[in-house]
Amino acid sequence: MNKQYAVFGIGRFGESVAMELQSLGCEVIAIDKDMDRVEHIADSISYAMQADFSDADFLRSLGTRNLDGVVIAESVDLESSIMATVICKEIGVPYVVVKAKSERHAEILKKIGADAVISPEKEMGIKLARNLMKANFTDWIALSQDYSIAESRVPKKWLGKSLKELDIRKEYGVSVVGLKENSRVEVNPDPDEKLNENMILILIGANKELQKI
Incomplete structure (x- = not known):
C-alpha cells in the first residue's frame, strides 16, 4: 500500500513538497484556504481541497490519524500552524513536520510536539555557505x-x-x-x-x- 501524506498550505514550499511526494508514489492530500492554489495543483496530486486545516472537526473528519504523516507548510499564519500541529498530535498522526517562520515559532512548535521543524530559507542559506x-x-x-x-x-x-x-x-x-x-x-x-x-x-x-x- 502506498504511503499517504497530507500537506497543509500550498504555497511554493507546500506545492513542491506535495508534487515531490506524489512523484515518489505516495498518495497526497493538499489543503489550502485559497481556492486558486487548490485548483492550480488539483490535477497533479491525488486530492486537493479548500478548507481550514486549523479546524479540529475538519481534521478528524479527514481521517488524519490514518495518514503516514502531515506536512504543515503554512508559516505565515502562526495561529493556524500551531493549532494544526496540536490537533494532529492529539489525533494521533505518527509524524508531523512543520515549517517555521522564525526561531521563536520553531521553539513553540517543538514544545507542542512537532516531530520535525524546518526553516527552508535558513537551511538553504546554510547549505549554500557549506557548498561554497x-x-x-x-x-x-x-x-x-x-x-x-x-x-x-x-x-x-x-x-x-x-x-x-x-x-x-x-x-x-x-x-x-x-x-x-x-x-x-x-x-x-x-x-x-x-x-x-x-x-x-x-x-x-x-x-x-x-x-x-
Missing part, C-alpha cells in the same frame, strides 16, 4: 551537522614537511586519517614522509577547523 566552503576540497562527507571527513590537496605551506613536523592535530584541531597519491592509498600514513603536491590528505574534524585549512 567545500569548493576548496576535492571531496567532503558530512558526519553530522558539525563534523566531516574531507579530502584536500596539500596546502602550499605544508609542502616538503612531514605530518610529524606539522603536528596537524595540535596546530589545526583536525586529524589526518589517510593519504592518497596517484593509485596509492595509505590509511595510517608514515608521519615522517614528506608531503608533496601530488598528495591528497584525508582529514577528519570539526567543520570550522577544516574551513581554516
Whole structure:
C-alpha cells in the first residue's frame, strides 16, 4: 500500500513538497484556504481541497490519524500552524513536520510536539555557505551537522614537511586519517614522509577547523 501524506498550505514550499511526494508514489492530500492554489495543483496530486486545516472537526473528519504523516507548510499564519500541529498530535498522526517562520515559532512548535521543524530559507542559506566552503576540497562527507571527513590537496605551506613536523592535530584541531597519491592509498600514513603536491590528505574534524585549512 502506498504511503499517504497530507500537506497543509500550498504555497511554493507546500506545492513542491506535495508534487515531490506524489512523484515518489505516495498518495497526497493538499489543503489550502485559497481556492486558486487548490485548483492550480488539483490535477497533479491525488486530492486537493479548500478548507481550514486549523479546524479540529475538519481534521478528524479527514481521517488524519490514518495518514503516514502531515506536512504543515503554512508559516505565515502562526495561529493556524500551531493549532494544526496540536490537533494532529492529539489525533494521533505518527509524524508531523512543520515549517517555521522564525526561531521563536520553531521553539513553540517543538514544545507542542512537532516531530520535525524546518526553516527552508535558513537551511538553504546554510547549505549554500557549506557548498561554497567545500569548493576548496576535492571531496567532503558530512558526519553530522558539525563534523566531516574531507579530502584536500596539500596546502602550499605544508609542502616538503612531514605530518610529524606539522603536528596537524595540535596546530589545526583536525586529524589526518589517510593519504592518497596517484593509485596509492595509505590509511595510517608514515608521519615522517614528506608531503608533496601530488598528495591528497584525508582529514577528519570539526567543520570550522577544516574551513581554516
